[in-house]
Amino acid sequence: MSRKILRATYAPQPQGQLTMSEHRAAVKAVCVFPAGVYWGQSYGPRIVSGSNDGSLLIWDPETGVTNRIGQHEDLVNSVCIMPGARDRAPRIVSANRYHSVRVWCERTEGDWEWELVGQHKHFVLSVCVLPAADGEAPRIVSGTWDNKVLVWIKQLDGVWKSELVGIHEEDVRSVCVLPAAGSEAPRIVSASNDKTVRAWREQTEGVWESELVGIHEEDVHSVCVLLAAGSEAPRIISASNDKTVRAWRERGDDGWESELVGQHENLVRSVCVLPGAGGEAPRIVSGHDDHTVRVWRERGEDGWESELAGQHEHWINGVCVLPGAGGGVPRIVSGSEDKTVRVWREEAEGGWETGLARKHEDVVLSVCVLPAVGDGAPWIVSGHGDHSVRVWRERSESGWESMLVGQHEDVVSSVCVLPAADGEVPRIVSGTWDNKVLVWIKQLDRVWKSELVGIHEEDVRSVCVLPAAGSEAPRIVSASDEGMVLVWRAQSEGVWKSEVAGEHASRVSSVCVLPAVGDGAPRIISASNDETVRAWRERGDDGWESELVGQHESWVRSVCVLPGAGGEAPRIVSGSLDKTVRVWCEEQRKGWEEQICLQLDSSVSSLASYEHYILIAQGNQTVRVWLPDEDPEGQHMLWIKVPASPCDAIWNIDPQAGKLRKPEIIVGTSRGLATFTIEELPF
Structure with missing residues (x-):
């Protein structure tokens, strides 16, 4: 008995932009799912996006092909990747306004299941993953509208248990991890509407100590870490409603020293780090309320210099970096209030352009x-x-x-x-x-x-x-x-x-x-x-x-x-x-x-x-x-x-x-x- 498919054709679609726009509301968060072999098929790095419509999508940036991961009951504020343990595939962590943190696992190709990590008493605004020692499971860090930073640890019985890291005076807008240095364990970094950036060090099991990294003049929206070259210490990068991007360098017993990366005409909502290629130093990427994505390059004693990577039709909620395939040039991913996710590629002769291989065809x-x-x-x-x-x-x-x-x-x-x-x-x-x-x-x-x-x-x-x-x-x-x-x-x-x-x-x-x-x-x-x-x-x-x-x-x-x-x-x-x-x-x-x-x-x-x-x-x-x-x-x-x-x-x-x-x-x-x-x- 023959069951052969004779042909498969796509009907022509209306002209679209060089963008991915399947969300029906603002895109609040983006991150990158690592390249690898999953379900017997080789994949390059893919983009994960979360939206105000509650949806989580995963995109192939080369083709624009989209799959739906799942749906929250309310807007998705943050997404990140949890590395797979042993031979397991990575998982996706999401936080939503409905007070919950979830982990999504791909059970079969294209079919995702979620488990509830935990429920906060208020909106969850940011999540990241705290790496674990060899053989241990990584932990999830969450920052919330009720001013708290929590760590979630999965117990042997499969239940997630929360541990209070610390409390800010106002909402915690962003969390990230400062990697381990020498014999020191990794630390948690948090940014808050109380205008502060803080680093949290684990003293003993369940006991965390806070140190003030720095203070902005307005709410701090986003933090990330700029890894050092050579023997230099990593720096914390922060973006604020005071329209500045700042770098914070640790000076031993003297605390933290502030450096102005750049000042803009509008508030800065998101920052990430663009790794260097071909021996170049890493750069900072920022997403702004004036709809622009900007790249900041350090010029030694002359400070930092910015260039425009691209522009959306509304403000930018999140930026992240898409690694280059086979050692190629990394690209910038931005998610915007205009409901789109865009990919920006740096041209050899200078300047940036949207870098999808084809035009998006509407769902x-x-x-x-x-x-x-x-x-x-x-x-x-x-x-x-x-x-x-x-x-x-x-x-x-x-x-x-x-x-x-x-x-x-x-x-x-x-x-x-x-x-x-x-x-x-x-x-x-x-x-x-x-x-x-x-x-x-x-x-x-x-x-x-x-x-x-x-x-x-x-x-x-x-x-x-x-x-x-x-x-x-x-x-x-x-x-x-x-x-x-x-x-x-x-x-x-x-x-x-x-x-x-x-x-x-x-x-x-x-x-x-x-x-x-x-x-x-x-x-x-x-x-x-x-x-x-x-x-x-x-x-x-x-x-x-x-x-x-x-x-x-x-x-x-x-x-x-x-x-x-x-x-x-x-x-x-x-x-x-x-x-x-x-x-x-x-x-x-x-x-x-x-x-x-x-x-x-x-x-x-x-x-x-x-x-x-x-x-x-x-x-x-x-x-x-x-x-x-x-x-x-x-x-x-x-x-x-x-x-x-x-x-x-x-x-x-x-x-x-x-x-x-x-x-x-x-x-x-x-x-x-x-x-x-x-x-x-x-x-």
């Missing part, structure tokens, strides 16, 4: 098929991270052609099609992270006009359509982060009224419709971060009634319906972060029961069905085709490797005929829209 979060009108062919509809809704027409000779439907004010997370009366053009429904549900109507002049359906209290994650029943027109169903499932009914042209179908205990990630069986009414199916799948049945004037379909062991990301055959009732399919796809069947008088549980090697991003086939998009850059009744254990699944993280995948079905237009899968990925043609389906 496609949702796809669906727009039925043909008249003799035309169906179109593909896509919802994008750049806030746009687009339609795509396939041109036989020139590939795919796109047209902009419209622009939202935030990420478009879900799209579906609202059927129209005979001869009319169907409408597009979009749900967005600006909490809105919109309908897009194509005018006679071919321009798409938007109509507001309604507004949720939080981000809209999924939309679908509840089919017409009798004389009633089809209705729109939407699900959101506040846990609500709403149904929207058109009252008159441009006027929509909502009713609550139901409420989950947490975010609802996906909704679909279970067709009516016999004289029954269709039901709404919802999947939630509360780990449940639920069905909602309309009871006339009594509103909607909830029934539990089933429970997963982690967030449920997607649901779809597996059609019944030969008079059998349709079934529900759900996919989860617990790496399972489950098939649920309704037993008369018994309710819902789990019929099949497919165990996978990574989390599930989305599901779609065609006849008895299930399309499974996974976090480890794979899409699988599964026939659950013939192959319940998934031993004969078709397996497709996608060159970027798939966010949504559908079959290229003619919506009117209900059949495949051709054996093709359409995938929305972190690099754009992709199509995969299959020679033969399994079984």
Whole structure:
């Protein structure tokens, strides 16, 4: 049996910048994941970024290919790398405003799991790793809004225990480590809104002593360490709201001596050190409120000289350094309030330029098929991270052609099609992270006009359509982060009224419709971060009634319906972060029961069905085709490797005929829209 993929093509994307911009909010923190061989594949250094949208992403700076590590409940303030012990891969440490510190471990390729290190009583603003003696595990250092510096130590029973290092008079904005020198152990450096920079030395186990390094005139935002050349001692570098970058040199019993690196017109938010190449001395990199990234070079007795590396469209929150491959020239990475991560490469003839090998292709979060009108062919509809809704027409000779439907004010997370009366053009429904549900109507002049359906209290994650029943027109169903499932009914042209179908205990990630069986009414199916799948049945004037379909062991990301055959009732399919796809069947008088549980090697991003086939998009850059009744254990699944993280995948079905237009899968990925043609389906 052949399961060969004939071709895989990417649809052309709108022109973008030489930048990486998949976050939907300000990028607060960046660091670099070391090069190495992971899961049998060689990787160069990659960029880790954390954002105000709570997301953690990992980027390949050479290709721009992005994978999602995970999601915090609130903004990510800081990220760093914890070296792997023995033969283990490095891990990522993240701190968020929700008071938590987490460690992320890549369990299988592209699939990350986290463990909670600990919970502070206030925002965690910065994390770093304190190296350990040989054979011991490294420790995590955290600085918080409640003025504290803590160290976290993993116990033999796997539980993390915290130890108080010390307390500032105001918020601790940044922490780093001053490496060991001679017989002296490494020290912790902290910077605070109390304008001070402090070094903490461990006297005995659990007892730390503080020494004042120096005082700025305003809050200190960031600290790092400039390693010395030869026998010189390392220096501490600090950046402050007083618009200065300073270097602090230890002078033995005389304490610390301050040196002005540079003065700027705006406050300095972040600093790091750019290692020297070819015998050059290391330089200091700073990120500023005037949107610039600057490099500072030491000129002996003449002090420090600065040059402009590059400019964002908003202030800079974080800078770090990307090592050069094979001894090449290192590059600068910057994360900004403009929601982008940029890479800056120094040119041999002087000056800096953005150094990605290709233009970024925008993430496609949702796809669906727009039925043909008249003799035309169906179109593909896509919802994008750049806030746009687009339609795509396939041109036989020139590939795919796109047209902009419209622009939202935030990420478009879900799209579906609202059927129209005979001869009319169907409408597009979009749900967005600006909490809105919109309908897009194509005018006679071919321009798409938007109509507001309604507004949720939080981000809209999924939309679908509840089919017409009798004389009633089809209705729109939407699900959101506040846990609500709403149904929207058109009252008159441009006027929509909502009713609550139901409420989950947490975010609802996906909704679909279970067709009516016999004289029954269709039901709404919802999947939630509360780990449940639920069905909602309309009871006339009594509103909607909830029934539990089933429970997963982690967030449920997607649901779809597996059609019944030969008079059998349709079934529900759900996919989860617990790496399972489950098939649920309704037993008369018994309710819902789990019929099949497919165990996978990574989390599930989305599901779609065609006849008895299930399309499974996974976090480890794979899409699988599964026939659950013939192959319940998934031993004969078709397996497709996608060159970027798939966010949504559908079959290229003619919506009117209900059949495949051709054996093709359409995938929305972190690099754009992709199509995969299959020679033969399994079984």
